[in-house]
Amino acid sequence: MNGRILLWFQTLRTPELNQIVLLLTNTIWLAAALLLVLLLFCRTRTLGWRLIAGLALTLILSTALKHFVQEPRPFLVVPGLERVGPVPGGTSFPSSHTAAAFALFWGLLFAKDRWWIAAFLYAVLIALTRLYLGAHYPTDLAGGILVSLLCCGVTAWVFHRLKQKGTIHDESHN
Numbered sequence: 073m074n075g076r077i078l079l080w081f082q083t084l085r086t087p088e089l090n091q092i093v094l095l096l097t098n099t100i101w102l103a104a105a106l107l108l109v110l111l112l113f114c115r116t117r118t119l120g121w122r123l124i125a126g127l128a129l130t131l132i133l134s135t136a137l138k139h140f141v142q143e144p145r146p147f148l149v150v151p152g153l154e155r156v157g158p159v160p161g162g163t164s165f166p167s168s169h170t171a172a173a174f175a176l177f178w179g180l181l182f183a184k185d186r187w188w189i190a191a192f193l194y195a196v197l198i199a200l201t202r203l204y205l206g207a208h209y210p211t212d213l214a215g216g217i218l219v220s221l222l223c224c225g226v227t228a229w230v231f232h233r234l235k236q237k238g239t240i241h242d243e244s245h246n
Contacts (some may be wrong), residue, residue, distance in 0.1 A: 074209040075150040081203045082153060089204075094157045097201035100169050103176060103194065118231075118240055123179040126227035130175040130220045134168045137219065141165045147206040155206040166215030167208040173198035174217045178224035 104127060110120025143165035147155035162168075173195035180188040199216070202208040234240045 074211060075146065075153065077210050078146050078150055078153050078203060078206055082206065084204065085156065090156050093201045093204050096197060097157075097169060097205060100172050100198060104172060107176075119183055119185060122183060122227060122231050123176060125230075126179040126220075126224040127172060127175045129223040129227060130171050131168060133223055134166050134171040134216065134219050137166055137215070138163045138168070143209075143212070145207060146209050150206075153206050157205055160207045164208055165212045166219050167199070167202050167212040168216065169202055170195070170199040170208070170213045170216030171220045172216075174220040175224055178220055179227065182224060182228035 107120055107123045107127065110116040110123065142163050145155075145160060145164045147153050173191075177188060177191040177195040180191045199213045202213060203210065231240065
């Protein structure tokens, strides 16, 4: 089933769409870098730290799982599937791009920030680019989403506890 889904995505490819998808999938570093901007302003500093902590924890767990599971990339296994773009490094499960994008979404959702809807749409687009490129299986995306949910849930709980203890002050960021 995983392979059939990827082969269906392959039927959607055009040279123009390939370029758009490659550009979009490579924006994940920019989205993460924007979190640093939140640290510059008192009003958004706590949110920035919260999102950075959730993202960092997500990437640590995602990387550890990749080393443990060692799932080969689908374009190496699925007959007839060709990748688009450069050969991605590492292994397939979970999708770190998807995990990172969803970490931004979960972090904003748990913080009750109004930008969670935009972050959700962005995360879904990033996840779909990974299928389109042949870099990940649908189950890799699900793994990335679950890893980010777990890590951002833990981060939200920690920040909530710190706020209750008066260790941090959460300025309004909505």
